Amino acid sequence: MTEALRPDLAIIADHIGDATRVLDVGCGDGALLAALRQKPGMDLRGLEIDPANVATAVARGLSVVQGDADTDLGYYPDASFDYAILSQTLQTTPRPDLILGELLRIAGRAFVSFPNFAHWHGRISLAIGGRMPVTKLLPERWYDTPNIHHLTIDDFRALVKERGWSVEGQWFLNKGRKTNPANANLFAEHAVFLLRG
Amino acid sequence: MDAQAQHDVGLFGLDRHISLPGPLLLDGGAKLSPVHYAYETYGALNEDRSNAILICHALTGDQYVASHHPVTGKPGWWTRLVGDGLPVDPARHFIICINVLGSCMGSSGPITINSATGQKWGMDFPVITISDMVRAQAMLLDHLGIERLAAVIGGSMGGMQALSWPSLLPQRVESAIIIASTARHSAQNIAFHEVGRQAIMADPRWQGGAYYQGEPPSAGLAVARMAAHITYLSEAGLTEKFGRQLQERDSKTFGFDADFQVESYLRHQGISFVERFDANSYLYITRAMDYFDLAEDHGGILAHAFASCRNTRFCIISFDTDWLYPTEESRHIVHALNAAGAPTSFVELSSPFGHDAFLLDVPEMNRIIDGFLRTGAA
Numbered sequence: 001m002t003e004a005l006r007p008d009l010a011i012i013a014d015h016i017g018d019a020t021r022v023l024d025v026g027c028g029d030g031a032l033l034a035a036l037r038q039k040p041g042m043d044l045r046g047l048e049i050d051p052a053n054v055a056t057a058v059a060r061g062l063s064v065v066q067g068d069a070d071t072d073l074g075y076y077p078d079a080s081f082d083y084a085i086l087s088q089t090l091q092t093t094p095r096p097d098l099i100l101g102e103l104l105r106i107a108g109r110a111f112v113s114f115p116n117f118a119h120w121h122g123r124i125s126l127a128i129g130g131r132m133p134v135t136k137l138l139p140e141r142w143y144d145t146p147n148i149h150h151l152t153i154d155d156f157r158a159l160v161k162e163r164g165w166s167v168e169g170q171w172f173l174n175k176g177r178k179t180n181p182a183n184a185n186l187f188a189e190h191a192v193f194l195l196r197g
Numbered sequence: 198m199d200a201q202a203q204h205d206v207g208l209f210g211l212d213r214h215i216s217l218p219g220p221l222l223l224d225g226g227a228k229l230s231p232v233h234y235a236y237e238t239y240g241a242l243n244e245d246r247s248n249a250i251l252i253c254h255a256l257t258g259d260q261y262v263a264s265h266h267p268v269t270g271k272p273g274w275w276t277r278l279v280g281d282g283l284p285v286d287p288a289r290h291f292i293i294c295i296n297v298l299g300s301c302m303g304s305s306g307p308i309t310i311n312s313a314t315g316q317k318w319g320m321d322f323p324v325i326t327i328s329d330m331v332r333a334q335a336m337l338l339d340h341l342g343i344e345r346l347a348a349v350i351g352g353s354m355g356g357m358q359a360l361s362w363p364s365l366l367p368q369r370v371e372s373a374i375i376i377a378s379t380a381r382h383s384a385q386n387i388a389f390h391e392v393g394r395q396a397i398m399a400d401p402r403w404q405g406g407a408y409y410q411g412e413p414p415s416a417g418l419a420v421a422r423m424a425a426h427i428t429y430l431s432e433a434g435l436t437e438k439f440g441r442q443l444q445e446r447d448s449k450t451f452g453f454d455a456d457f458q459v460e461s462y463l464r465h466q467g468i469s470f471v472e473r474f475d476a477n478s479y480l481y482i483t484r485a486m487d488y489f490d491l492a493e494d495h496g497g498i499l500a501h502a503f504a505s506c507r508n509t510r511f512c513i514i515s516f517d518t519d520w521l522y523p524t525e526e527s528r529h530i531v532h533a534l535n536a537a538g539a540p541t542s543f544v545e546l547s548s549p550f551g552h553d554a555f556l557l558d559v560p561e562m563n564r565i566i567d568g569f570l571r572t573g574a575a
Binding site: 043045051054055057058059060061062063064065066067072075076077080 | 510512513528531532535536538540541542543544545546547561564565567568569571572
């Protein structure tokens with residue numbers, strides 16, 4: 001696999017060790033799983049809702065099942081994975097808090113990446129322009145967006161604290177590059193968190 | 198030529214027949230001995246005998262998966278998947294397809310001779326199960342010297358066998374591909390089969406199954422096939438193909454001829470089927486399918502049926518218009534495999550053709566199976 005990984009996926013791939021069990025929830029066409037397959041001794045699984053993506057992932061030899069994170073995570077036993085991954089999907093789920101709880105039930109640790117709605121671009125669009133932001137990372141308009149639960153980095157931190165989970169790692173991205181954690185809520189377009197239940 | 202190669206020469210190829218002494222212990226308690234097999238192989242076993250793929254056929258299928266049927270003269274029933282340059286390729290794989298136990302194309306069934314009486318078994322043939330079919334296949338593979346299968350593949354009832362293989366013999370299966378199938382027959386599945394069986398048994402020619410000296414119960418078997426055939430198609434598919442169009446006439450006849458094209462089509466399906474299939478075999482195999490419930494022997498918990506399958510890769514494929522074995526049945530299997538920790542792939546494909554889609558031209562299915570099998574070979 002030589003294709004370039006999306007920056008948030010590259011961060012996740014860099015921080016997953018060899019010989020681990022990984023469930024990628026919303027794995028798309030399996031790009032991250034295919035990259036992780038290069039590591040020795042991996043046990044890799046994916047869950048993806050879009051049938052065309054699933055077909056592509058399965059055709060590249062990955063163990064990916066078509067299903068819906070909102071209904072199908074319940075069928076996975078407790079602690080059956082070392083890592084669960086939820087990339088760019090949290091904001092599309094009806095109950096993000098429940099999904100995170102499920103990830104940390106199924107796996108010891110969870111990588112979660114999401115677009116930061118409090119990035120300054122969005123703030124200006126809303127505060128000055130008075131319109132819901134449409135950006136490169138959030139390209140859909142308010143009426144056709146799958147992102148039904150917009151959140152900010154600080155929102156996410158507050159939820160993590162409230163539920164008593166711990167943050168073992170956090171990375172912030174701006175224009176696809178890692179950016180300073182200071183003032184991330186204002187300056188990062190994208191965040192990646194590693195949580196522990 | 199070494200001894201192994203000499204052994205293989207007579208055993209491998211088209212239209213093979215062999216009888217093994219058995220006995221084969223059946224779920225119903227009977228012992229079958231000898232056990233007759235009709236099967237075909239394509240391609241060659243590689244040196245470490247690791248490239249064997251078993252294809253399991255459906256209710257009315259046979260061993261002619263990729264060669265011409267001797268009765269109908271039609272090409273093999275899965276030439277879209279099995280053949281040169283296709284996902285299951287004799288250039289790379291050693292492919293085996295065995296006529297199932299209970300069938301009528303050469304393997305032990307009601308039309309073969311009961312050695313105790315010298316007569317055809319008829320309804321004295323023991324009732325069999327899907328597990329019996331799998332154990333019979335395993336016994337033949339033992340004889341062929343095939344310890345382990347790179348893959349077992351089947352659609353519909355073939356899928357039931359492909360799903361049972363790793364459950365019964367996990368150490369012998371690398372991977373299993375289960376298409377348009379189910380882990381258990383539903384009440385509706387059983388009900389449709391019962392209609393077919395009653396149609397056969399209501400035919401006066403059936404005579405309790407002892408019709409081999411005279412005329413077979415073709416009318417009953419044709420009706421059974423017609424009823425079943427409807428379940429293999431989708432409503433949308435039937436509507437698109439036939440609608441309410443009349444058959445070679447301008448108006449309704451106010452009679453009971455095949456006025457509608459769909460009637461004529463179904464009658465044709467029924468009539469052509471009886472030329473190649475035995476009514477008693479139809480009873481036995483539908484019974485085996487109705488008895489199929491993989492969870493039954495595991496306290497009703499399907500995941501327990503796959504407890505030893507952590508090293509078997511599964512690929513489950515369903516079709517969105519299949520109402521015989523709907524996607525929900527495949528999902529049920531997938532959830533159990535996930536719970537058991539078995540590496541599993543699953544996708545529901547879109548097709549207008551209903552249950553029969555797995556036999557038709559579905560490029561996406563071939564792409565998935567090809568990728569899945571190549572991963573195993575890597």
